[in-house]
Every structure is written in C-alpha cells, then in structure tokens.
Amino acid sequence: MRDLDSQPKPHSDTLLEWYDQHARDLPWRISPADRAQGVWPDPYRIWLSEVMLQQTTVAAVKDYFHRFTTRWPTVADLAAAEDADVMGEWAGLGYYARARNLLKCARVVAQDHGGVFPDTYDGLIKLPGIGPYTAAAISAIAFDRKETVLDGNVERVMARLYDIHTPLPVAKPELKEKAADLTPTGRPGDHAQAVMDLGATICTPRNPACGICPWRTPCAARLAGTATELPKKTPKKPKPTRLGFIYLARNEAGDWLLEQRPDKGLLGGMLGWPGSDWNEDPADRPPFDADWQELGAEVRHTFTHFHLILRVKLAQLPTGYHPQGSEQIIARHDFRPSDLPTVMRKAFDLWKGR
Known part of the structure; x- marks a missing residue:
C-alpha cells in the first residue's frame, strides 16, 4: 500500500x-x-x-x-x-x-x-x-x-x-x-x-x-x-459437479405432475419436477412405473457451490394417478412455467423445444 x-x-x-x-x-x-x-x-x-x-x-x-x-x-x-x-x-x-x-x-x-x-x-x-x-x-x-x-x-x-x-x-x-x-x-x-x-x-x-x-x-x-x-480476491476452489435425474409427466388432459420441495435446502418450498438426489451417482427412481423415455438433452445449471447436470426423462401420467407425499397435479390451465425455479424451467424449455 x-x-x-x-x-x-x-x-x-x-x-x-x-x-x-x-x-x-x-x-x-x-x-x-x-x-x-x-x-x-x-x-x-x-x-x-x-x-x-x-x-x-x-x-x-x-x-x-x-x-x-x-x-x-x-x-x-x-x-x-x-x-x-x-x-x-x-x-x-x-x-x-x-x-x-x-x-x-x-x-x-x-x-x-x-x-x-x-x-x-x-x-x-x-x-x-x-x-x-x-x-x-x-x-x-x-x-x-x-x-x-x-x-x-x-x-x-x-x-x-x-x-x-x-x-x-x-x-x-x-x-x-x-x-x-x-x-x-x-x-x-x-x-x-x-x-x-x-x-x-x-x-x-x-x-x-x-x-x-x-x-x-x-x-x-x-x-x-x-x-x-483491485480488489484482489483469494482464488476460488473449483466447483464440483453433481448429477441427477428429473421426471416430466403429464396426463392426456395436459395436467402436470409436480412436487413441492422441502422448506429447507436448495429451492426450498418451491414447486418443481420430481427428481432424484443430486450427487456423484444418483439413483434413477421415477415417481411411478411407466415407459420412461430419455429426452436426449441435459439440463445444465450452476449454483453457488456446484455445477449440476440433470438427465430429463418423460412419461405419460397414468389416468387417475393419485399424488404421493409432496406431489401435486397442476391443471393445464393453472400451470405457469414462470412459477418454476430456473433449473426446473430449463427442463420444461427442453421439453417444449424437443
């Protein structure tokens, strides 16, 4: 100085x-x-x-x-x-x-x-x-x-x-x-x-x-x-990359299956697509049994402390499906993509543009 x-x-x-x-x-x-x-x-x-x-x-x-x-x-x-x-x-x-x-x-x-x-x-x-x-x-x-x-x-x-x-x-x-x-x-x-x-x-x-x-x-x-x-900054550590699955499903009427995330943690309290945990080796466990098809495009998103790559899978929601736990079925006319957090909206945008 x-x-x-x-x-x-x-x-x-x-x-x-x-x-x-x-x-x-x-x-x-x-x-x-x-x-x-x-x-x-x-x-x-x-x-x-x-x-x-x-x-x-x-x-x-x-x-x-x-x-x-x-x-x-x-x-x-x-x-x-x-x-x-x-x-x-x-x-x-x-x-x-x-x-x-x-x-x-x-x-x-x-x-x-x-x-x-x-x-x-x-x-x-x-x-x-x-x-x-x-x-x-x-x-x-x-x-x-x-x-x-x-x-x-x-x-x-x-x-x-x-x-x-x-x-x-x-x-x-x-x-x-x-x-x-x-x-x-x-x-x-x-x-x-x-x-x-x-x-x-x-x-x-x-x-x-x-x-x-x-x-x-x-x-x-x-x-x-x-x-x-200036100002000088202490070099940041490289961000790790986490992986996961995300599942998009809707019925013949166009109603979507979403879930409300826990209040604590990332995206706490937000509506989003059902998905796996985010880690190095996530388990592929869809919310229901169906012929799930991979979209062929990945969601890539960066949070403060890590990069995230999500594989997107699609299926038709069975007629009369009853939501489990934190799941919700959102009617087509009530669904607003803008209400989704950015990482979830990216998956919707991939689906829409497929």
Whole structure:
C-alpha cells in the first residue's frame, strides 16, 4: 500500500456533489433533490430492494420489484400473501431462502411491530433474513442513520481509493473501516448510495472511467496505476459437479405432475419436477412405473457451490394417478412455467423445444 500522507484526502462532500447530478434513477430510490425537500424513502421498498439485490443485479431486479410492489404495495399486504404466490413471483431470482425469509420478516414486522420497520441497525438486525449488510443499508438509506454500507461496489471503490492489495474476503474489515471513516454525519443515506453508484457506473470492475471520477485526485490506485488490479480476491476452489435425474409427466388432459420441495435446502418450498438426489451417482427412481423415455438433452445449471447436470426423462401420467407425499397435479390451465425455479424451467424449455 502507498503512503497516503502526502496526497489529498477523499471527502464525502465531493462525492455528494457528483451524486446530486448523476444519481441513478431506481424504482425504490428517492432522488437527492426530493430528499433535500424532505421526502423520505419507504422502508418497505428499501428493504424489499435490498433483499432482492443480494447476489443479483439491478437490471435483473427491476421487473421483479415492480411486480411485487404492484401486487403487494405494503409490508402488511406481503405478510398476508400466500406462500405459494410469493414463491411463484420470486421464481427466477434464485437463492430461494431469501424469499422464505422475506415472508417471515414481513409477518414479524406486521404482527410484532404494527407494520412499521424498526429505524435502527440494532432493531433491524433482529428481523428474520436481515444480516449486517442489509441492516446497515436499510438504516442508512431509509432512516438516514450513520451506518457503514459495504457491498461489492463499495469494497471495490475503497480498495482502489486506498490502493489496498489485501485480497478479499480477508480485506473486508479494513475496507469497512475506510468506508466508515468517509461516512458523513449529514446525508449518510445519500452518501451510501453515492458510493454504490460510483462503483456501479464509474469505478467498474473492468475499464474504470477514472478520468471522470469525482475522487480521481485522491485515488491512490489511480496514481499507482493499479486500479484495474483491485480488489484482489483469494482464488476460488473449483466447483464440483453433481448429477441427477428429473421426471416430466403429464396426463392426456395436459395436467402436470409436480412436487413441492422441502422448506429447507436448495429451492426450498418451491414447486418443481420430481427428481432424484443430486450427487456423484444418483439413483434413477421415477415417481411411478411407466415407459420412461430419455429426452436426449441435459439440463445444465450452476449454483453457488456446484455445477449440476440433470438427465430429463418423460412419461405419460397414468389416468387417475393419485399424488404421493409432496406431489401435486397442476391443471393445464393453472400451470405457469414462470412459477418454476430456473433449473426446473430449463427442463420444461427442453421439453417444449424437443
């Protein structure tokens, strides 16, 4: 790391001046101009957006956010929703534990807090599904509390601003300390969003636009010529590959056989096709005896910790078949492929395109 004592120091005022002119227009955000006029963000919308944005991009979230807030405009509306409806709207966003915790949190806020979100970090972090980052983001953005918000964009900005070469995730405490030092007492919510916007639009992972960055003068990595190398990351271990079978069956009327997955584990609580376990040597055990035909195409999907390859098998559902255990027969007119998680929808798309 370079000696920073002899160079200009970054200051939040410079960044906020830039943010006032260049803030992104996001559906859950109150603009800096409106905020200056005393308009406060809706904590429900901030919370919902932050949960959706975990492990997901802004571009992917916008449509989901619009559908959720149209269908459930308040936290009380969401708390009263049917689990299956929420899981169906969530399908495709991935990391389905977030959707389950979304419902748990909404119900706690509605039942235990009168439909009003706690306005402090300590109060927020006690809610289901809200961890340190989300609690800090909501308390800063929705309530203008002086909290340090550290997402991937902020980590990148801090690593470059101070030319920090310690690899992530080891560098997180140091990066958070730097971000905390820069967080102002006035407008901490706008400051948090400004740093995130800077990382998303100028201090990007590749080809950062250093020439138009409001912090270009004090940026140590720009001066050292190391900006594109940062932040450094500890090399990831190769992901293992798991295998499995998936079984698509429907009757002569076009009704589909699906199953609801256990609440815990991957795709918890979601509807999907019956299938085998996912491991190195899965057992081929269809849900009923029939002349199962292999589709001839595989579903390939990548989760956070492993790659998955599924062989797809097809059969006709026997007339009068009675669902077993967690199985359900979904009538043709009630079946919506969009309600399936992505890996399950891939199997349907293969069937449809065969």
